[in-house]
Amino acid sequence: LQKHVKKCWGSEIMAAANDAKDTNEARKKIVGEYLRDGTITTSFECKGKGKVSYSHWQHTRTKTHAEIVRWVAESLRPFKIVADRGFQLLMKMGRLEHYILSPSTVSRDIKLVFARTCQQIAKMLQDYSGKVSFMTDAWTSPNH
Numbered sequence: 688l689q690k691h692v693k694k695c696w697g698s699e700i701m702a703a704a705n706d707a708k709d710t711n712e713a714r715k716k717i718v719g720e721y722l723r724d725g726t727i728t729t730s731f732e733c734k735g736k737g738k739v740s741y742s743h744w745q746h747t748r749t750k751t752h753a754e755i756v757r758w759v760a761e762s763l764r765p766f767k768i769v770a771d772r773g774f775q776l777l778m779k780m781g782r783l784e785h786y787i788l789s790p791s792t793v794s795r796d797i798k799l800v801f802a803r804t805c806q807q808i809a810k811m812l813q814d815y816s817g818k819v820s821f822m823t824d825a826w827t828s829p830n831h
Contacts, residue, residue: 748786755788756796766790766797 693701707713746754755769767790768774779785788796812819 745782745785751786752788752792752796756793756800759793760797760800766794769793 689701692704704713758764759766759768769788770790775787778787
């Protein structure tokens with residue numbers, strides 16, 4: 688267990704745990720201080736293992752907006768999926784106040800993202816001085 692503690696939380700936590708008179712003191716002083724922000728990432732993050740990429744915090748309204756638009760666009764979902772009863776139940780489970788976009792908002796935002804992406808690609812192509820080849824993707828084409 689000491690090897691695990693030293694590897695995951697560092698030798699300073701290990702030394703503090705060894706200096707504690709009992710488990711209650713260790714729990715209150717060391718674990719309580721170390722986990723003071725209460726996030727799950729702090730609990731499971733090991734030193735030197737890189738960034739933890741999950742969280743138990745609810746997305747902000749802006750983040751929810753961006754992620755839903757991205758999901759619908761990248762996964763080729765219909766705009767109306769956000770109005771689906773099952774989707775709304777999943778999104779609001781345990782969070783009844785959770786913000787969900789309307790299908791028209793998703794449609795509008797995907798069109799805006801598409802227009803901005805076209806502008807960025809046009810600029811990249813105009814700035815490129817070499818030759819460019821274009822090919823179609825027949826696998827995702829609706830006419831294949």
